[in-house]
Amino acid sequence: MTAQHAIEVDRVSKRYRLGQYQSTGSLGEAAAAGLHRLRHRRRPEEIWSLRDVSFSVEEGRALGIIGRNGAGKSTLLKILGRITEPTAGVARTRGRVAALLEVGTGFHGELTGRENLFLNGAILGMSRRAMALRFDEIVSFAGVERFIDTPVKRYSSGMYLRLAFSIAAHIEPDILVVDEVLAVGDAEFQAKCVGRMHIAEREGRTVVFVSHNLDAVMQLCTEAIWLERGAVTAVGSTESVVDAYVATATSEDRGSSPLVHSEDVTLHGVRLVDESGQTTRSLRRDRSFSIEVRYTIHEKVPALDMSVLVFNSAGTRVLDEAWSDTNGSRPDRPGTYTVRVSVPPALNVGDYRVGIWAGTAYEMLLFEPAAASFRLEGSTKGRPERAVALFLPWQVVDEQARSSAVDADTGRGPDQPNDHVDPRDDADTPNGPGVARQSRGSR
Amino acid sequence: MPVSGSTAGWIENRPRSGLLRLDVRELWAYRELAGFMALRDIKVRYKQAVLGIGWAVFQPLAGVLVFTIVFRRLAAIESDGLPYPVFVFVGLVVWNYTSGAVTKATQSLVSNASLVTKVYFPRLLIPLAGVLPGLLDLAVSLPVLVVLCALYDVRPGLAVLTLPLWIAAAILVAFAAGLLLSALNVRYRDVNQAITLLLQLWLFLSPVAYPTSAVPAAWQPLYAVNPMSAVIEGFRWCLLGGPAPGPWSLVSATVTLVLLGTALTYFQRTERRFADVI
Numbered sequence: 001m002t003a004q005h006a007i008e009v010d011r012v013s014k015r016y017r018l019g020q021y022q023s024t025g026s027l028g029e030a031a032a033a034g035l036h037r038l039r040h041r042r043r044p045e046e047i048w049s050l051r052d053v054s055f056s057v058e059e060g061r062a063l064g065i066i067g068r069n070g071a072g073k074s075t076l077l078k079i080l081g082r083i084t085e086p087t088a089g090v091a092r093t094r095g096r097v098a099a100l101l102e103v104g105t106g107f108h109g110e111l112t113g114r115e116n117l118f119l120n121g122a123i124l125g126m127s128r129r130a131m132a133l134r135f136d137e138i139v140s141f142a143g144v145e146r147f148i149d150t151p152v153k154r155y156s157s158g159m160y161l162r163l164a165f166s167i168a169a170h171i172e173p174d175i176l177v178v179d180e181v182l183a184v185g186d187a188e189f190q191a192k193c194v195g196r197m198h199i200a201e202r203e204g205r206t207v208v209f210v211s212h213n214l215d216a217v218m219q220l221c222t223e224a225i226w227l228e229r230g231a232v233t234a235v236g237s238t239e240s241v242v243d244a245y246v247a248t249a250t251s252e253d254r255g256s257s258p259l260v261h262s263e264d265v266t267l268h269g270v271r272l273v274d275e276s277g278q279t280t281r282s283l284r285r286d287r288s289f290s291i292e293v294r295y296t297i298h299e300k301v302p303a304l305d306m307s308v309l310v311f312n313s314a315g316t317r318v319l320d321e322a323w324s325d326t327n328g329s330r331p332d333r334p335g336t337y338t339v340r341v342s343v344p345p346a347l348n349v350g351d352y353r354v355g356i357w358a359g360t361a362y363e364m365l366l367f368e369p370a371a372a373s374f375r376l377e378g379s380t381k382g383r384p385e386r387a388v389a390l391f392l393p394w395q396v397v398d399e400q401a402r403s404s405a406v407d408a409d410t411g412r413g414p415d416q417p418n419d420h421v422d423p424r425d426d427a428d429t430p431n432g433p434g435v436a437r438q439s440r441g442s443r
Numbered sequence: 444m445p446v447s448g449s450t451a452g453w454i455e456n457r458p459r460s461g462l463l464r465l466d467v468r469e470l471w472a473y474r475e476l477a478g479f480m481a482l483r484d485i486k487v488r489y490k491q492a493v494l495g496i497g498w499a500v501f502q503p504l505a506g507v508l509v510f511t512i513v514f515r516r517l518a519a520i521e522s523d524g525l526p527y528p529v530f531v532f533v534g535l536v537v538w539n540y541t542s543g544a545v546t547k548a549t550q551s552l553v554s555n556a557s558l559v560t561k562v563y564f565p566r567l568l569i570p571l572a573g574v575l576p577g578l579l580d581l582a583v584s585l586p587v588l589v590v591l592c593a594l595y596d597v598r599p600g601l602a603v604l605t606l607p608l609w610i611a612a613a614i615l616v617a618f619a620a621g622l623l624l625s626a627l628n629v630r631y632r633d634v635n636q637a638i639t640l641l642l643q644l645w646l647f648l649s650p651v652a653y654p655t656s657a658v659p660a661a662w663q664p665l666y667a668v669n670p671m672s673a674v675i676e677g678f679r680w681c682l683l684g685g686p687a688p689g690p691w692s693l694v695s696a697t698v699t700l701v702l703l704g705t706a707l708t709y710f711q712r713t714e715r716r717f718a719d720v721i
Contacts, residue, residue, distance in 0.1 A: 008453075016719065078718060082456045082563040085715035090457035097454070097563070105561045110487045119483055122476040123562050151490075 005094070006175055006206040007057040007080065012089035014050040014075050014230075049075040051230040052089070057223075059094075062197070062207040064221035064238055066214065066245055069260055069366060072230040073210045077101060077179050080208060095174025095206075098124055102179075104164030109153030113144055113163055116152055120164070124171045134170045142166035169196040175206045194220060214242050214369050215315035246353060246370040262366040264301050265358050268294040270372040272354075273340070285378035285389070288344045291354055293371075296336040301360060304332045308341050309355035309369075318347060318387050322357075348389040349380045459715055465707065470565050480555075480572035484547070485579055499580035500587050506535045514652045523654045523685050526595035529588075530683065534651035536584045537678050540577045541617045541671060542642045548573030548621020549638050552629050556721045566714045570625040574617045581610070588682065602681040609677040616670045616699055623706035626713050629721050650675050656686065667691035670699045 050072045057063045065073050078084045079091050081099025106123045107116050117138060121131035139145055142162040152160055178197065194216055201207050211217050217224060217238060224241040226234040234241045260267045271279050273290040283289045291308050310319035321341060323330050331337050354372040359365045489495045507528050514520045515527040522530040551573035552559060552566070559566065592598070628634040649671040658666045666672055673695035679685035
């Protein structure tokens with residue numbers, strides 16, 4: 001065995017039994033299931049969540065796991081974290097493993113922040129003493145000093161989340177297994193999370209990170225695995241795996257197979273349509289274009305919302321347009337819909353990726369970070385780095401030519417404004433605004 | 444540091460074969476967690492309760508009143524020559540602990556489902572933590588018993604020194620039953636419904652309101668199959684100077700150990716699939 005591996009996964013498979021006779025479980029149902037099986041001589045429906053998955057992670061490396069909903073990512077994490085056992089194969093880990101499948105597991109609303117801190121620490125395998133040593137650091141990282149002796153049921157959701165994450169971030173395991181923790185919280189908080197995981201990696205911890213957020217995976221991980229239907233489709237450097245992943249998501253020959261599927265909503269596909277109505281993946285940057293989404297609602301979802309996200313090649317989320325941003329009525333009844341979002345010419349030349357989010361104010365129903373890709377063609381005017389190119393009009397609103405002694409329009413001498421400079425509000429110098437307002441509309 | 448602390452060795456997760464394997468070292472490493480969970484339950488129970496821990500005193504006393512009226516005044520039940528209120532107080536306090544602990548342990552895995560599906564730690568700790576909070580009530584009722592004994596002029600003998608033994612026996616019985624039922628409850632929620640009925644029957648089959656001596660001699664061996672018969676008799680013997688537990692107590696002890704063995708085996712066999720079926 002290679003000594004420097006921290007994780008070894010050897011032909012791991014995991015089977016779940018599906019079907020109404022197996023899911024909830026009660027004596028009556030077990031009896032009914034037995035009868036059912038006798039009568040129909042059929043085994044309950046089985047699903048292989050993982051099939052012959054093998055890989056290893058070297059100590060101190062960060063591995064990203066990507067894949068669509070239901071690809072088996074969570075199951076794999078649960079096996080790494082020993083929360084469930086594989087049906088076949090073996091997963092070996094070396095050192096202390098902390099699996100963060102959510103933050104704040106075991107928090108109790110009636111208990112104070114302090115009490116929850118120690119309880120949560122114990123749940124994550126930290127002794128009371130170890131938590132006491134880190135207490136101040138955890139509390140100040142979370143910024144909840146004043147409320148540490150208040151029951152957490154009185155916390156705002158932000159405070160609750162910050163405390164929970166702060167605890168998780170300070171448990172210092174040898175192997176950190178993280179699932180989608182970053183899906184919650186605002187951008188600032190997410191950045192904090194990624195930063196904290198960077199620290200963990202730098203400290204020599206092994207990190208396994210599952211996320212829908214391809215950019216976070218690229219930022220954090222040097223290696224990645226792509227899971228598809230329970231099997232490893234690609235392993236290698238994060239860049240190559242993510243590229244391969246994005247490429248299949250956007251290849252045109254998907255046929256009728258849906259992109260992502262959830263209980264309530266299925267996303268069939270996303271097309272890019274240019275001004276003349278042609279489907280294309282190559283568009284002109286100086287023309288508007290439409291993103292067309294085809295999806296099916298299976299069950300009525302009140303207030304179903306959808307968002308179209310556009311990421312540039314640097315991974316920056318340049319657009320995140322939710323349907324609910326505007327007031328139009330949105331379909332929520334069962335049916336198949338094709339909807340379009342029109343994008344004005346604003347983005348710079350480059351390669352883009354389209355993501356689709358669907359859900360309500362309370363839950364995410366589906367998220368596909370790589371539903372389509374396209375390229376905007378045209379001139380960058382020599383500046384390819386900018387995200388947005390609007391070619392905004394410029395105009396002269398005040399001119400104080402050296403040659404003329406007195407400005408004809410204002411009747412003031414050239415030195416006058418300088419005498420008047422007020423450092424506190426130089427944006428609104430007394431002589432400027434009137435002129436500016438007058439001349440703004442003139443071009 | 445917890446989690447099998449062995450940095451050098453591999454921790455394996457593979458399909459488990461049937462044999463009983465109890466990782467005592469790991470349980471010990473996680474011992475604080477059981478304490479924290481028990482503490483959480485105690486704190487939560489008495490939050491926003493005006494009487495607070497006073498309930499631990501009030502409940503058995505109210506029970507004593509009812510039992511004394513019903514069983515002593517109306518049914519004229521014997522009590523081994525001990526004053527009935529003191530006699531039944533001990534029975535009630537021990538029974539309340541056991542039934543409360545069994546109920547709590549039975550529901551423990553399901554009510555901590557979010558932990559079971561999200562974090563790894565020895566699952567055994569959850570039902571174990573379930574039998575601990577009741578000990579506080581037991582401890583609180585002891586001073587009340589001292590007062591009652593003084594009032595009725597009951598003096599325990601040297602046997603009082605065996606009290607820890609009987610407390611341990613009560614914990615063991617509650618833990619064995621709770622452990623088995625909690626694992627069953629993960630799979631079959633019927634257990635949660637059946638537990639009320641089961642405990643009612645168990646109460647009447649235990650010497651809470653009546654002494655073991657009231658059971659016909661021919662039935663004594665069968666009666667002793669109920670571990671609580673020996674436990675409650677033991678408590679009365681050590682605290683009130685009642686009759687010493689007879690040889691049939693060995694039957695109770697054996698039953699308890701068999702139950703514990705069964706429970707541990709079943710629990711271990713099913714524990715790693717809890718997260719899948721809970």
